[in-house]
Amino acid sequence: MAAAASPDDGHRDHPAAANIVTTPTTAASVTTPTAAAGVSRQDLIPELQRGDRRDLWTLIVATDRPMLDVVADFVARFPLERRHTIVAFLCTILEEKLLDLAARLNAFAIIHQSFALEPEHPYISILLNASCKVESHRAECGFIQLLLTSDYEDYNEVLKLSAIDYSKGSSLQSLIALELLPREKLEMSRDEALSRLKHLCRILGLDCNKMLKEFGCKDPTKRRVLTLIGLLEGSVTINFNKLKKSAEDLFYEWKLANTPFQKMAKFYWMVVIHDSKSSDEIFGYDFLSNAAVDKAEKEANSLKDARIRRQKNRYLAKEKKLIKLLEETHLNGTEVGFNSAEEVEGGDYREAKRKLKKIIENVKSLSKERKEMVMRVEILKRAVSLKYTPEQICMREQKRLLTD
Structure with missing residues (x-):
């Protein structure tokens, strides 16, 4: 398999890379680089030093190593405050298709895991768009969808394979994100999928139309909607489990503290969470939102501290x-x-x-x-x-x- 070209070798003047500029990267958004004459990729991000480029390139082309090791080395090498610069550079070379398939998979794994523990992933829209590109290799789309729809606890399982394993495609047959959805959801019509998406946005306290717009779904295909559903289903499951625990804690603390009814009534939705066996029984607006999780956990911790x-x-x-x-x-x-x-x-x-x-x-x-x-x-x-x-x-x- 041909190795991808290093930023420090003769490919630095690649025709596609010679006319690239970028806007400043922030924690909230990343924009796709636009063309401009006379700007080389070396000048694209001046903060990216030669040693950083060399270390980054060594990780990207280590396609036979388990991705878990590649990501661990990246996190150890680059602290959080420097990752925006590195990831912006990765987004640029991915957009310009300067990497072969296996190296691209390593790059996407690094982008995803760089901010996996942050409350909001600043590059999630780029990952989602990449997972739905029709012209992209099926293994690439499937791998990114798998990252987006996996829970935090499942990342080790996903990343224990190497980029070469995923590039062959066989490792993705039973793992691609759409196949992680129940069969009845895969068989939904486009309208049914949109209805499900609206329901998920409702209980998560999200604006469905705004989400579709932010994720580039102006005229969403069924596949793109299903991918977004898979992403939100993961959030629903995580938040439901957190709120379920908080509900148990609150009921325990309320009983010990003999809390007045008026105060308990402010957390009326927690009674629904407490009595529900799964998130499918939740229909109230904002019941499973991040704000609801934070409010319930804060109240439970406050009562515990007072006790x-x-x-x-x-x-x-x-x-x-x-x-x-x-x-x-x-x-x-x-x-x-x-x-x-x-x-x-x-x-x-x-x-x-x-x-x-x-x-x-x-x-x-x-x-x-x-x-x-x-x-x-x-x-x-x-x-x-x-x-x-x-x-x-x-x-x-x-x-x-x-x-x-």
Whole structure:
């Protein structure tokens, strides 16, 4: 297989690359480079140093390595703040078709994974458009669709193969994104697909028409709509699972805190989430949006923090009581299994309070047996402080009792 040309070799003056300029890359958008005379690819992104180009090229042409290793090396080599420049350069050489198929797959994997952990992927529209190009190789379209429709947990499975494996096509037969959709969805008509897309946008709190426009679907084909459905289905599943967990947490915290109904009513949609077995039972607008996820998680965490603070205060009050009791009975904490300097394990103040309660009960039991000893110790302490003998202390006490 012919190797792709390096940016640093004789192909730097490639006819297609000699007339390229680009607009500044931002975190929110990336525009396709437009033609302009007299601008070489070397001048396209001046921040891309020779060492960076060499390292990037080494990764792109490593088509026999597992993509997981290629991506891991890229992430280790280029920190997040520098990836926009690198990815913009990759988008340029992909647009100009300067790479062979296997190298292109590595490049797309790098673009996708560079921002996979970010709340919004700044290059998602470019990936979606590339996945639907009719003139592109089927293996390329299928691989990109697979990346777009896979959950975060599935990326390792997708990227464990090499670019050569995917370029042969056989590895994609059971994995291409459209085949990940249930058969009944693949058999939908274009109108049914658009209806499904509108439903997904509704529960995710998205503007369907705006999404179609942003993703280049002015006159969407069924395939493009199905690809977008696959992408949104993944978001629906992820958000539903997150909200399901938050619903369990909220119901638990509400019960412990005896939360007023008026406050719980602000999260009415969480009752629907809690009672639903799957996302197919959700129809409310914005019920599975990222904003709904953030709001529910924030409330659950807030209630949890408040509960821990209450438990900590109760624990500290109980600890103060125990320390006072130990002083009164002249006991050492180690004798009853108490260490005031020891931190509460795992922040479980509720369990720690239970342990203190048992220790207090034990100390109270011991105090009955130690009353005489405590009395004698107190008499001695008082005698020392007043410079009296124990006999004088006893006589003074007897005299006070008689006069009273």
